[in-house]
Amino acid sequence: MTHRKLIYIIDDERDICDILSRELGAYGFEVKTFLTGAQLKEALREQSPDLCIVDLGLPDMDGIELVKSLCDQTAMGVMILSGRDSVTDRILGLELGADDYIVKPFIPRELIARVNSLFRRLRKNNHDIEVAASAVAQFAGWRYDPSTLTLSPLGETPADAAETNELSSAEHELLMLLLHSPKKILSRDQLLGERVSPFDRSIDVRMSRVRKKLENSPKQPTLIKTVYGVGYILTADVVWI
Structure with a gap:
């Protein structure tokens, strides 16, 4: 059986979580959504995903700090989805190790394309590691x-x-x-x-x-x-x- 990629979505807007869960699910991904950083951290103790999509404006913790902690777990892809459109936030997110940065409002089909692209890169990296x-x-x-x-x-x-x-x-x-x-x-x-x-x-x-x-x-x-x-x-x- 083909492994379904597991994606965690962390966003305090339930509508965003529902949209992403529906769109990603339609493309064969397994999706779990969380409204707070604390919920995510609890889930990480049980299972690590292939990718985390993180909103920076969380109600219970600094989204940037959460991104930093996720990027320290090198096997996991990290994508930022945020309403913050400043160059400073974009650069900081990338400096911390995020693989991509998408600004709200977003086009769901573009996000799917970026997710697929990210997984192709990660798969190539894993292949390179196995070969070498x-x-x-x-x-x-x-x-x-x-x-x-x-x-x-x-x-x-x-x-x-x-x-x-x-x-x-x-x-x-x-x-x-x-x-x-x-x-x-x-x-x-x-x-x-x-x-x-x-x-x-x-x-x-x-x-x-x-x-x-x-x-x-x-x-x-x-x-x-x-x-x-x-x-x-x-x-x-x-x-x-």
Whole structure:
């Protein structure tokens, strides 16, 4: 039997929950809805979904804090659905690790398209992890293990980054593209892939998060350089072992 993707919807507007539950259900998804963050957290103790769609304006907690805690659970997709349309909120949501940001009011069919696109990306990431389960990348004093999404320094280099980091699914996706094309310029379009109606700062924000984990000075990067007007380039050689 084919696994039905499980989606949690967290929104204090019952009408929104009903619309999303009906639309997503019609496309074969299993859907559970919650009106508060507390209800969601209780449900997470029993079962983790494949995707959480989160409203930022929750009655019992800060939606941004909830998004942050969900993004720390790297196997889960996170999509923000909010009436907040400011650039600051969009960038902050992406910086915290959300995979997409949709503004209310929304077109249900567009949301379905974005959900399907997100799952295709996550499925590709999982496939990459399975294929590369025995392959580990070594580059510029770093070791990246795609099977566990862990990034760690090799030996004492760099000396000031001696702890292991676990990447989110979005960070993994970006780093893998760079690791498979070292010393080649990748455009934003190549890095965005099949994202639907992408927010044009999303790649820059995700790149900033990856740089913070790799670079000694993220504001003056030497490992992942910006080629202005074109894209990004990983400057190091990569060895797969």
